[in-house]
Amino acid sequence: MNRNYSLHRTHRADHDLKPNGFTLMELLIVMAIIAILMLIGIPTTRSLMKQSHELSAKKSMQTIQQAQMMYATNYPSKGFACNLLYLGGDPALGAPSATAAQMLPEDLAKGNKSGYNFAITKCQKSTQDGSERANGYTVTAIPEAVGKTGDRGFCSDEGGVIKQDPAGATNCVEQVQ
Secondary structure, three states: OHHHHHHHHHHHHHHHHOOOOOOHHHHHHHHHHHHHHHHHHHHHHHHHHHHHHHHHHHHHHHHHHHHHHHHHHHOOOOEOOOOHHHHOOOHHHOOOEOOEOOOOOHHHHOOEEOOEEEEEEEEEEEEEOOEEEEEEEEEEEEEOOEOOOEOOEEEEEOOOOEEEEOOOOOOOOEEOO
8 A cells, every 4th residue: 555655646746847838938939930920921911901902993993984984974965074073972962963973982982992092183175065075084093102002003084994103193104904
């Protein structure tokens, strides 16, 4: 019986010497690995956000182009809209009109969406039968902060071709693929 007691006692002493949980060195190694993974992941996340903002800007340009075509069809005496607000409008305020056509979502009609600022510029008007009609326009989309919300600027006109400015401005010369 003495023998069992001493074995039990020896086993208990060994158990008390083993560490419970992690050592300081193990915790430092885990923290270093987490820090390295974060340093790798943060630039990738920023790059992905810029790409998503640029894709949203291109899609918004297409949406504005479609709204302009519908506007010119619905209001032939006006031609194209020379103001994004004319393509927007709240359905709760009444029926669509030439100054609130209800063709664009409110954020896009106000000129700001997903880190880009949108505007209709260079509206070309002609006078026909005593009333002005817009025959041409340019839509621009520029990043709010070049390098942060996007790298490229985008432009399009009544022809519907979207071009880009790699510098993030409105000097659009390259066609978007």
